[in-house]
Amino acid sequence: MTKLVVKGRRRLHGETTVQGAKNSALPILAAALLTGGENVFFNCPHLSDVEASCAILRYLGGTAKREDSALLVDCTGVDRWKIPDELMRKTRSSIVFLGAVLARTGRARLSLPGGCEIGMRPIDLHLRALRAMGAAISERHGYLDCKAPHGLHGAKITLSFPSVGATEDIMIAASTADGTTTISNAAREPEIGDLAAYLNKCGAKIYGAGEGVVVIDGVPSLSAAAHTMIPDRIVAATLLSCAAATGSELVLRGAVSAHLGAVISVLEEGGCRFACDGGDLRITAPERLKSLRVIRTMPYPGFPTDAQAPVMAAAATADGTSVMIENIFENRYRHVPALCRMGAQIRTEGKVAVIEGTRHLYGAKVEATDLRGAAALVTAALAAEGTGEITGVHYLERGYDGLEQTLTALGADVKKI
DSSP states (O other), X not given: OOEEEEEOOOOOEEEEEOOBOHHHHHHHHHHGGGEESEEEEESOOOOHHHHHHHHHHHHHTOEEEEETTEEEXXXXXXXXXXXXXXXXXXXXXXXXXXHHHHHHHSEEEEEOXXXXXXXXXXXXXXXXXXXXXXXXXXXXXXXXXEEOTTOOBOOEEEOSSOOHHHHHHHHHHHHTSBSEEEEESOOOOHHHHHHHHHHHHTTOEEEOTTSSEEEEEOOSOEEOOEEEOOBOHHHHHHHHHHHHHHTOEEEEETOXXXXXXXXXXXXXXXXXXXXXXXXXXXXXXXXXXXXXXXEEBOSTTSBOGGGHHHHHHHHTTSBSEEEEEOOSOTTTTTTHHHHHHTTOEEEEETTEEEEEOOSOOBOOEEEOOSHHHHHHHHHHHHHSBSEEEEEOHHHHTTTOSSXXXXXXXXXXXXXXX
């Protein structure tokens, strides 16, 4: 069993470059299915979720290999349309392959996705949109069987919720559909814009990505392209939380402050100071945070649900009471019992968590149960007295590329055993 051993009460210092965005990499790898030739992806992080997507591409007939700092993907030879259950269950984002496989081959058969058990991630928005675009979809025994023998066509689609996954799935499928597709109430996350930027390099015609209405004019085919993925704003938010919890000063190279507005605003309320210099973001945290008052997770540009757990860990060290209201996933507080084992004073009731800040967290043996919860435990352990041991490290590796190495380079004492 792999675990992280963290000796707390060490201030962080120095600078680090933020890794590429996991939530850009996964849909972009799915979109590569529609291209011919070799794609070159820069700043693509080394993550188990990325490797799971590459495994799907290889199974379908494509190639994916690392070469120096680049990931090379060639889907010219794709000739399969079934994705095995064991590959689908490795990541929650695998459903984004549905539109890509269907658009590429005219058929798709796959099971429901797996990943962290943080709550329901309904796929009805995906299915409703693809049906509107001409797909025939049946659901039997946990599998989706999809057909579009005459190809997909454009449609006007209004999402009942600005779902990131559904927006991405529709954009990918619509890129080579016959006619124009309009997505209303589309998700506005920066990763949506990154996906559109890649697809447009490949020859797609996508307009308005990152806004509430996205328009896609379908084209006959797409070609491979080179693309550099945007920095991961959730990894940046985690590192900012680590700095806030330990009273540290850090410089994040490559962080896009515009993508972190809601997180920066919350930490500023706690007494942190920020400075932007070109592509660098500097945080200077106080010796002890002030309370963060009320934080509500919302779709972008609101406070991101993925940043809730590490920011909660920082709030557990603050002077005063903070309140979290989780509006996206119903099981997003699974990390709370482990934080309380470390001395945090947190009460939850439904969507609400009340955090009474304390001066003293303590190192303890705790187990992570999901990706962002694992990041919260690392954040808390950095601020705690004594030595903490964190198991469930495989969750952390789904979204963080060598986090223990990054933190060690910044002055922390973190070892993977």
